[in-house]
Every structure is written in structure tokens, then in C-alpha cells.
Amino acid sequence: MRIPRIYHPEPLSINTEIYLSDDAANHVGRVLRMSSGQKVQLFDGSNQVFDAELTESTKKTVKVRILEARLSDQESPLDLHLGQVMSRGEKMEFTIQKSVELGVSTITPLLSERCGVKLDAERLDKKLQQWKKIVISACEQCGRNRIPEIRPTMSLEAWCKENDDNLKLNLHPRASQSINTLPLPVKKVRLLIGPEGGLSAEEIEMTAKYQFTDILLGPRILRTETTALTAITALQVRFGDLG
Numbered sequence: 001m002r003i004p005r006i007y008h009p010e011p012l013s014i015n016t017e018i019y020l021s022d023d024a025a026n027h028v029g030r031v032l033r034m035s036s037g038q039k040v041q042l043f044d045g046s047n048q049v050f051d052a053e054l055t056e057s058t059k060k061t062v063k064v065r066i067l068e069a070r071l072s073d074q075e076s077p078l079d080l081h082l083g084q085v086m087s088r089g090e091k092m093e094f095t096i097q098k099s100v101e102l103g104v105s106t107i108t109p110l111l112s113e114r115c116g117v118k119l120d121a122e123r124l125d126k127k128l129q130q131w132k133k134i135v136i137s138a139c140e141q142c143g144r145n146r147i148p149e150i151r152p153t154m155s156l157e158a159w160c161k162e163n164d165d166n167l168k169l170n171l172h173p174r175a176s177q178s179i180n181t182l183p184l185p186v187k188k189v190r191l192l193i194g195p196e197g198g199l200s201a202e203e204i205e206m207t208a209k210y211q212f213t214d215i216l217l218g219p220r221i222l223r224t225e226t227t228a229l230t231a232i233t234a235l236q237v238r239f240g241d242l243g
Helices: 022-031 090-101 121-142 156-160 201-209 224-239
Strands: 005-007 017-019 039-043 048-057 062-071 079-085 106-111 167-171 188-193 213-215
Touching: 005 022, 005 121, 022 048, 022 062, 039 062, 079 090, 079 156, 079 224, 090 106, 090 121, 090 224, 106 121, 106 156, 156 188, 156 201, 167 201, 167 224, 188 224, 201 213
Parallel strands: 005 039, 079 106, 079 188, 167 188, 167 213
Antiparallel strands: 017 062, 039 048, 048 062
């Protein structure tokens, strides 16, 4: 059996024994039915991996001993911040999961004029907690040992006007340049992906005011979730660690 990778939310150190979190214990003890003596691999977001052995396994708790630690850097050299206008249902979850696999550093869910998602503050907070779990699960699956940040939802303009030194990109069907024509080198990118209905004309003008560069992906119209993953992949090929 493949050794399970488990995220632990607190700092780890060798030659110590710890109890896994409730979610991790349920997965290891109830789903995988692992028992004392079997191995797991833990990570705590510090870019290290920790080899561990189960010393206690019941239906409610799992205790492990940390045996070894080593640096395991799977991060892209490209610092990529995705600003994704929220999409409906599972599309947003899919975008978050796959963008983590592709190496994004930060994700900010956005609200725009044509955003089809209307949630109150309480439901937005529940969504945020759900998205954080998806980020962790994606890291466990893909081998990343740092947890990308997923920020609270904010308005499109508030996100666009944040001051940083990133290259700011906005996809536009009538743009004159592509990702392949952007000058090298680039280490930080802020990528805006609009809603299913696209940004309004006023919003596109607003992005220009905050120094966003319009880029074109290709001749075909893509769904919002396809657009995000295609653009992230192209950026990682051009400036990151894919290909």
C-alpha cells in the first residue's frame, strides 16, 4: 500500500509522539484501517516531510512517533496569486483543487458585477473553511509541503488595487499579446480570472487603471474553470517549473 501523506496543523519534530487531528485520525483509523507499526508521512507546511510510525490506533484516536525529517521542496519558482471570481457549485472547488496541483501560491475568491454567486457572510465563511480543506487535500495528493494561502472573499476592485510588485494579468479576447510574448524573467504574477459571464466593460477599464496587462489565451472561448487552469499551466511553462 502506498504510504499515506497526512497534513498536521502544528509544527512537528523528530523523536516525539503526537496525536493526529480528528479528520486525519478518522481517515487513517476508520477509512484506511491502519494499525500500530504501519507507516505514514506527515507534513506541517514547513516544506519538510516527516516519516512516522503508528504507535496507537483506535476508532477515535491515532498516535504516531516521528522518526525522521527532511526538506522536500516541491514549490514552483513562480509566485502565482490567482484572483478567481467565484463560480457556481463544484466549479469553484474544482478550480481551487487543480490550481493547487499546478502550483499556485495564493488564491483569493472575488466578487464582481456578473458574479453568479450570492452568499451572506456566514455562508461565505463556511465556504472558506471548506475551500481550505480542499487546499490541504490537494497538497496531500500532489506532494506539496507548503500550504497555499486561500484568502477571504473580497471585491474585484479591492483586490485589483492592492499594491504589490507582481506582474498583473487579465485575460481579454481582444488582447494583442499572449503569455508567450511576455518578457522574461518573471517571478511574481497576479492572475485575474473573471466570472462565467465575463467582466463588464467598466471592470475591464478598472483593471487597466490598476496596471493590469490584457493577454489572450487563444482563439476559442473557454469556460471560467478551463480558463484558470489553462492560464496557470501556460504561466508555469513560461516562467515556472512545468515542461
